[in-house]
Amino acid sequence: MPRLKLFFHDACFDGTASAALFGAFYRTRAPDAVIDTIGMQHQLGDPFGDVAIDGDDNGCVDFRYTADPRMRWWFDHHATAFQPPSLRADFDARADGSMAFDPTAPSCTGLIARVLHERHGWTPPPHLVELAGWADTIDAAAYTSAAAACSLAAPAQRLALWLGANRDPAAISRYIDELTRDGLDALAAAPWIQPVLAPALDRRQRDRDAWARLGRVEGSVVVFDLLGRDLPVPGFSAYELFPACTYTVTLGRTATAVKVGVGHNPWGPGARRHDVGAMCERHGGGGHAAVGGVTLPAGDEARGRAVTRALVEELADRS
Ligand SMILES: [Mn+2]
Numbered sequence: 001m002p003r004l005k006l007f008f009h010d011a012c013f014d015g016t017a018s019a020a021l022f023g024a025f026y027r028t029r030a031p032d033a034v035i036d037t038i039g040m041q042h043q044l045g046d047p048f049g050d051v052a053i054d055g056d057d058n059g060c061v062d063f064r065y066t067a068d069p070r071m072r073w074w075f076d077h078h079a080t081a082f083q084p085p086s087l088r089a090d091f092d093a094r095a096d097g098s099m100a101f102d103p104t105a106p107s108c109t110g111l112i113a114r115v116l117h118e119r120h121g122w123t124p125p126p127h128l129v130e131l132a133g134w135a136d137t138i139d140a141a142a143y144t145s146a147a148a149a150c151s152l153a154a155p156a157q158r159l160a161l162w163l164g165a166n167r168d169p170a171a172i173s174r175y176i177d178e179l180t181r182d183g184l185d186a187l188a189a190a191p192w193i194q195p196v197l198a199p200a201l202d203r204r205q206r207d208r209d210a211w212a213r214l215g216r217v218e219g220s221v222v223v224f225d226l227l228g229r230d231l232p233v234p235g236f237s238a239y240e241l242f243p244a245c246t247y248t249v250t251l252g253r254t255a256t257a258v259k260v261g262v263g264h265n266p267w268g269p270g271a272r273r274h275d276v277g278a279m280c281e282r283h284g285g286g287g288h289a290a291v292g293g294v295t296l297p298a299g300d301e302a303r304g305r306a307v308t309r310a311l312v313e314e315l316a317d318r319s
Pocket residue numbers: 014015062077107108139
């Protein structure tokens with residue numbers, strides 16, 4: 001049986017939804033195909049450096065471009081998809097019907113659905129149309145309020161929480177596989193999801209209380225220094241808890257990296273005056289215009305603090 005290796009942006013609603021949608025399309029053309037899904041994380045240097053692109057066919061969704069000629073399918077919407085930027089020329093020279101890049105697309109899932117329809121006449125089944133709609137909402141943060149963004153009422157939002165809490169790569173592969181066939185409500189109610197989802201819902205409530213105590217307001221920025229704390233990044237909860245802030249800067253660490261995250265409050269009182277992704281790029285990171293981040297080597301907390309300080313100084317409107 002032919003094997004498709006499908007690389008996707010790991011632990012991300014849009015990344016996994018992109019993999020599910022593309023996998024469903026792929027199966028319409030190759031019903032026997034075995035699809036191996038492989039989560040990818042942004043890192044310093046080439047993230048494909050020690051990754052085997054060795055399926056009978058290979059694809060990558062919602063993640064950076066690689067010039068490796070074995071990567072036949074590629075779809076992304078991140079403005080920083082080409083790193084180094086010279087890779088863009090390789091894409092332009094190679095681009096054919098199996099690749100697409102559109103940094104204006106709200107989600108990669110929506111981009112894939114549109115492109116596959118235009119080029120291949122494929123219409124996704126209703127549950128995948130719903131999935132692409134939620135990916136557009138979640139990835140572009142197209143909510144009417146911070147409260148709506150932080151709500152965990154909808155199955156898609158509960159599953160996004162599950163994706164952030166899950167630590168088992170095999171479970172992500174199962175999640176993608178079931179999403180190709182099943183609706184979000186069925187998956188959010190599936191018994192195998194609950195052992196991770198239920199504690200995650202409890203923990204979210206406790207974390208909210210901790211973020212409310214920890215946030216430090218500096219001008220128009222709210223800063224969260226999570227180093228040494230057992231706390232995830234606040235995400236949109238920062239804007240629900242600190243509605244007057246224009247930007248949030250978060251310093252934290254994972255097992256493998258020190259990370260600085262920057263976001264603009266889309267529901268706040270202040271317009272965005274900075275290209276956040278470009279700012280982060282100057283510190284070695286990247287992102288979108290309104291959301292970005294810098295990833296540093298594990299242990300480099302001093303540089304993490306220095307980058308945080310520099311970003312806060314640039315963003316804080318102290319007038
Ligand atoms: Mn995306």
